[in-house]
Amino acid sequence: MASSSTSVVVSNKEKENKNTKKVTLKSSDGESFEVDESVAMESQTIKHIIEDGCANNEIPLPNVTSGILSRVIEYCKKHKEAAGESEPSVTSYTSNSTTNPLTEWDTEFVKVDQNTLFDLILAANYLDIKGLLDLTCKTVADMMKGKTPQEIRETFHIKNDYTPEEEAEVRKENQWAFE
Amino acid sequence: MDPDSHKRRRGEFASMDSPHSLLQPSCTSINDLPDCVLMEILAPLSLPTVVLHCKWVSKRWFSLISTPCFARRFITLHPHLHHPFSLIFYYHDCHLNRRLLITTNSESESESESKLKSLAAYLHNKCDPNTSSLLACCNDLLLCRVKRVQQHCPPINMVSYSIINPISRRCLALPPRLVPHFPPHGFLDIRLGIICSFDYNNDKQVQLSSSFRVVLIPWSRTKFTTQFKVHIFSSDTGEWSDSVVLCPPNLDGFSFSIIALPTIPYKGFLFWSIDGGHLLGFDPYNSTCCVIEKPIQMEQGRNLDCLGLCHGCLRTSQVSGSPHCNEHPACLRIWDLVDFDNNNNNGGGAGARGKWSLKHELYFNQMASEKSPWLTQYVTSMFPSVSVLAFHPNDANIVYLMIQSKVLFCNLQSRTLEVFCHVPQRGHTHYFTYHPLSSVLPSWPTPIPSVRDAIADYPQ
Numbered sequence A: 001m002a003s004s005s006t007s008v009v010v011s012n013k014e015k016e017n018k019n020t021k022k023v024t025l026k027s028s029d030g031e032s033f034e035v036d037e038s039v040a041m042e043s044q045t046i047k048h049i050i051e052d053g054c055a056n057n058e059i060p061l062p063n064v065t066s067g068i069l070s071r072v073i074e075y076c077k078k079h080k081e082a083a084g085e086s087e088p089s090v091t092s093y094t095s096n097s098t099t100n101p102l103t104e105w106d107t108e109f110v111k112v113d114q115n116t117l118f119d120l121i122l123a124a125n126y127l128d129i130k131g132l133l134d135l136t137c138k139t140v141a142d143m144m145k146g147k148t149p150q151e152i153r154e155t156f157h158i159k160n161d162y163t164p165e166e167e168a169e170v171r172k173e174n175q176w177a178f179e
Numbered sequence B: 001m002d003p004d005s006h007k008r009r010r011g012e013f014a015s016m017d018s019p020h021s022l023l024q025p026s027c028t029s030i031n032d033l034p035d036c037v038l039m040e041i042l043a044p045l046s047l048p049t050v051v052l053h054c055k056w057v058s059k060r061w062f063s064l065i066s067t068p069c070f071a072r073r074f075i076t077l078h079p080h081l082h083h084p085f086s087l088i089f090y091y092h093d094c095h096l097n098r099r100l101l102i103t104t105n106s107e108s109e110s111e112s113e114s115k116l117k118s119l120a121a122y123l124h125n126k127c128d129p130n131t132s133s134l135l136a137c138c139n140d141l142l143l144c145r146v147k148r149v150q151q152h153c154p155p156i157n158m159v160s161y162s163i164i165n166p167i168s169r170r171c172l173a174l175p176p177r178l179v180p181h182f183p184p185h186g187f188l189d190i191r192l193g194i195i196c197s198f199d200y201n202n203d204k205q206v207q208l209s210s211s212f213r214v215v216l217i218p219w220s221r222t223k224f225t226t227q228f229k230v231h232i233f234s235s236d237t238g239e240w241s242d243s244v245v246l247c248p249p250n251l252d253g254f255s256f257s258i259i260a261l262p263t264i265p266y267k268g269f270l271f272w273s274i275d276g277g278h279l280l281g282f283d284p285y286n287s288t289c290c291v292i293e294k295p296i297q298m299e300q301g302r303n304l305d306c307l308g309l310c311h312g313c314l315r316t317s318q319v320s321g322s323p324h325c326n327e328h329p330a331c332l333r334i335w336d337l338v339d340f341d342n343n344n345n346n347g348g349g350a351g352a353r354g355k356w357s358l359k360h361e362l363y364f365n366q367m368a369s370e371k372s373p374w375l376t377q378y379v380t381s382m383f384p385s386v387s388v389l390a391f392h393p394n395d396a397n398i399v400y401l402m403i404q405s406k407v408l409f410c411n412l413q414s415r416t417l418e419v420f421c422h423v424p425q426r427g428h429t430h431y432f433t434y435h436p437l438s439s440v441l442p443s444w445p446t447p448i449p450s451v452r453d454a455i456a457d458y459p460q
Helices: A044-051 A066-083 A103-109 A114-127 A130-144 A149-156 A164-173 B004-012 B018-023 B035-042 B047-056 B059-065 B068-077 B109-126 B373-379
Strands: A022-026 A032-036 A058-060 B085-092 B098-104 B132-138 B141-150 B156-165 B170-173 B177-180 B189-198 B210-219 B227-234 B239-246 B264-266 B269-274 B278-283 B288-292 B306-310 B313-320 B331-338 B355-363 B387-391 B398-403 B406-411 B416-422 B437-440
Touching: A022 A044, A032 A066, A044 A058, A044 A114, A066 A103, A066 A114, A066 A130, A114 A130, A114 B035, A130 A149, A130 B035, A130 B047, A149 B047, B035 B059, B035 B068, B047 B059, B085 B109, B085 B132, B085 B387, B132 B189, B132 B437, B141 B189, B156 B210, B189 B264, B189 B269, B264 B306, B306 B387, B306 B437, B313 B387, B373 B398, B373 B416
Parallel strands: A022 A058
Antiparallel strands: A022 A032, B085 B098, B085 B437, B132 B141, B141 B156, B156 B170, B156 B177, B189 B210, B210 B227, B227 B239, B264 B269, B269 B278, B278 B288, B306 B313, B313 B331, B331 B355, B387 B398, B398 B406, B406 B416
């Protein structure tokens, strides 16, 4: 198999204009991903690096593993396509989902295990991709709705650092809140 | 794209890290998120979820939610558009006991029903209407006065005030004041108010805090000519202080209106109604006064009959009209204050500020009720007895009226009236012992500094 053509051009499925500028993103575990510059610029962090001229065609992202980076790229590509010719869109999740055609895709996208979800949040935060951050944060927030504090702790494996005495005191003072 | 394809190809890229990263699965959890990100997750949630549940998950979450930064972000994401508010007022039931009535106007009926019940139960518990009174409010802080008569000769009124936030169930008792039961000459009336300043923007504070002032002005029902005494409680010092304030220059002395309208905090001033349809404003933080002169279209000889806030604007009304004169049918006029910030007086605060702009002028005989024909009949009769209860804080087209023991919802645009609720009072005339308080819940509950703040003592 000709490794030169398949392994380098990773995620472009459509026929792209040969003049489209590409950048290479390198994950923390050394894997390189070549993407269209416009897709990469969905990330404000990457956008600034490119605009500052420090890109040098390969941008190291030491905080993002390849597994997460590939998902992030997938997200950016999908949203860039949907935005069409307009500027990198900032998809706001407060908008009505019936008007957002990507809602279904996004819902599927975040159906991952918790670890991956939090990795995505951290990556979206580090790379400054508002749409992805909003989407992932909202997913986590939705998991909290309607749960008691104990249920929240169990869902997210949070250690209860109140001693039994402190917790009893808190409950006593705020009995009405726990009804 | 299949993420697993990368795992398969990983072997092609001889990197020192790759075998290691294959073996180490991600164990990122919510605890690994930085505060700013955790804030983005929690701040969009509803107030009950955040305050009642998320806050108690762990100490870290507690301290995060208590910062001014969080409150600020929360408020940005929950714009102050349709905040539930409660009307709190007193009436006499058939046994002449004073009762407290609380109504609210929030979005979902079922949710508000149970919240209202617990709110009402709490307030009834904390402030028994027969011995105490809720006298003033600023957003969600209520000022309560309890009078106890100490057997003494002459008997002494022990008056104690407390601040209550019925939402967070916090209560702070202010240091007590002794008031002589029978003052040497005539009556002793007290006008009071509470104003709070909630500083969201001070990030140097670790915990969110607010400062408030309670102002008491004793009034012996005579005219103040040059100056008047004020007693101010400051939450910053935890003490009362007394001072003397000069009367505003452009009035020739003033006297409070006999029927006290609710004291409204607005733009740093507390406003009381004074005779002549004017308003006296006092800023307890700077000890300055100002005056808002009466609306031009106000009917002479009568005072304003309601004062409140609507959309952040000061609003007042007057029901005018004479029962004996056909030419003056009963009319409701509503004014909004404009131009308050324009300082076209020398020296600013001490002069007249703002002017009233007439927003609505409705004649009752032009109003109608779709659901209650008896109402239509009543208001189109010769002289309906109508009082203005309160303004809707969020909707400029709505005002609450009281007719024959019913609280009505009046739409000023469509000129319609609908019954909102019934007040089971004795007789039909409502005596406003105290004008209703309109308590608007802010996005974030106003904190009350309390002496025994056990939670704040928890180490981070």
